[in-house]
Amino acid sequence: MALIGAANDVIATHLHVSVNAVTWAVRIGLFVAPLAAFVIAKRWALGLQHRDRETVLHGRESGVIKRLGNGEYVEVHEPLSQARLHALTAHEQQEPLKALENDGRAPTFTQRLRVKLSRGFYRPGTQVPKPTVDEYKEVTRRHGV
Known part of the structure; x- marks a missing residue:
């Protein structure tokens, strides 16, 4: 483009x-x-x-x-x-990522984004x-x- x-x-x-x-x-x-x-x-x-x-x-x-x-x-x-x-x-x-644990701390923005993207790509129904x-x-x- x-x-x-x-x-x-x-x-x-x-x-x-x-x-x-x-x-x-x-x-x-x-x-x-x-x-x-x-x-x-x-x-x-x-x-x-x-x-x-x-x-x-x-x-x-x-x-x-x-x-x-x-x-x-x-x-x-x-x-x-x-x-x-x-x-x-x-x-x-492929399986979606589980919520990441960060030694008791809240997950970072990048970790939350990775989990959400993983769930979007690999949720049930998106793979045969x-x-x-x-x-x-x-x-x-x-x-x-």
């Missing part, structure tokens, strides 16, 4: 708008663009985590369609290799939980893998 702001006169002449309009757009964009990028990146990362969780629990798609006795069509999924399972589940689940061993065993038992 700052680089765009440096060229505001060139942009204004090419787009046939005023220099002030471009300058104000850059000023607003300096604050809005990083927030928008964070929201988009966070949603994208959560979507990838959901996909990885589903892949771990249900296996990879084989492309084979099977017809059940009741007329329903289902796709057969193949189990993942141990190396692939490990790669998809080897990450740590890793599949547990019990969940994995239940799904594989149900599908007869």
Whole structure:
């Protein structure tokens, strides 16, 4: 955004708008663009985590369609290799920071800020939980893998 702001006169002449309009757009964009990028990146990362969780629990798609006795069509999924399972589940689940104790003294502003930011980033619902061993065993038992 700052680089765009440096060229505001060139942009204004090419787009046939005023220099002030471009300058104000850059000023607003300096604050809005990083927030928008964070929201988009966070949603994208959560979507990838959901996909990885589903892949771990249900296996990879084989492309084979099977017809059940009741007329329903289902796709057969193949189990993942141990190396692939490990790669998809080897990450740590972050926990929010607990309130910091400061030897009986009140926590400093920085400590309180760290705790609040940690709770905002890692509160329940902002992360996709890793599949547990019990969940994995239940799904594989149900599908007869």
